[in-house]
Amino acid sequence: MKQLQEKLDFLLKKYSVGRKAIIKNENCVNIDGKDIPLLSHRSERRFVELKNVAHNGTLKGISVMRSANIAVKGSDLSRMLYRELDLCQWILEDPIVSVFAVNNGPTMNVIAHTQGGLVCTVELSATLSQGQKPIDKHEIISQRGIACDKVVDTQIMQNSIYLYGETTQAYTDVDFELYGLEIPEIAVVRQAFAVAKNGNDAELIEADHRLERLVALAEASLVSGQKEVL
Numbered sequence: 001m002k003q004l005q006e007k008l009d010f011l012l013k014k015y016s017v018g019r020k021a022i023i024k025n026e027n028c029v030n031i032d033g034k035d036i037p038l039l040s041h042r043s044e045r046r047f048v049e050l051k052n053v054a055h056n057g058t059l060k061g062i063s064v065m066r067s068a069n070i071a072v073k074g075s076d077l078s079r080m081l082y083r084e085l086d087l088c089q090w091i092l093e094d095p096i097v098s099v100f101a102v103n104n105g106p107t108m109n110v111i112a113h114t115q116g117g118l119v120c121t122v123e124l125s126a127t128l129s130q131g132q133k134p135i136d137k138h139e140i141i142s143q144r145g146i147a148c149d150k151v152v153d154t155q156i157m158q159n160s161i162y163l164y165g166e167t168t169q170a171y172t173d174v175d176f177e178l179y180g181l182e183i184p185e186i187a188v189v190r191q192a193f194a195v196a197k198n199g200n201d202a203e204l205i206e207a208d209h210r211l212e213r214l215v216a217l218a219e220a221s222l223v224s225g226q227k228e229v230l
Helices: 002-014 043-054 076-091 183-198 201-224
Strands: 019-024 029-030 034-037 060-072 097-103 107-114 119-126 136-144 146-148 162-164 169-171
Touching: 002 019, 002 183, 019 183, 029 162, 029 183, 034 201, 043 076, 043 136, 043 146, 060 183, 076 107, 076 119, 076 136, 097 146, 097 201, 107 201
Parallel strands: 060 119
Antiparallel strands: 019 029, 029 034, 060 136, 097 107, 107 119, 136 146, 162 169
């Protein structure tokens, strides 16, 4: 967290943001002594652009959003579901109101419906070997067009630059002010900075509470075998 905090302090000073912000972990930032949930995935460029495509007229008649997330063994499926449900309703700008969930060991499938009648399917798996990078994919299906955060017919994210030799090295820089950080780390710093700058503390706290309720409903659905409604 030290490096992330140094990058955040740099941004706060550069843009003259007076609020004191301390990154506690990847899920929380302390602003002026108050803990705020981060929801840092909202600051990843691929998700920002997917949200833009969903609402700028490129897609028409959206019906389904599909999410898949594969993590290393031992990962918390509930925490993974928290992230995916937030991405669905944030990108679609339509709150989720019901969930149905089934699981089998380290896997979980969830079908959710939004207030506007859209369907969100979430596939979760904690089966990768330790040391492997998480794999995820998000796709929006509509009457006119499909949008995805991956290149067509690919499962993993490609890098911008590859250096081939005795070993293959790959590089991707997505933020000119935060060189040296991985994409998820950049999202943490950018989201923490945005909270300090914009003061949208209440919005994130409310979103966190709602997501915790949705995850709890999914866990209840695993027991009941029925759809649970918020």
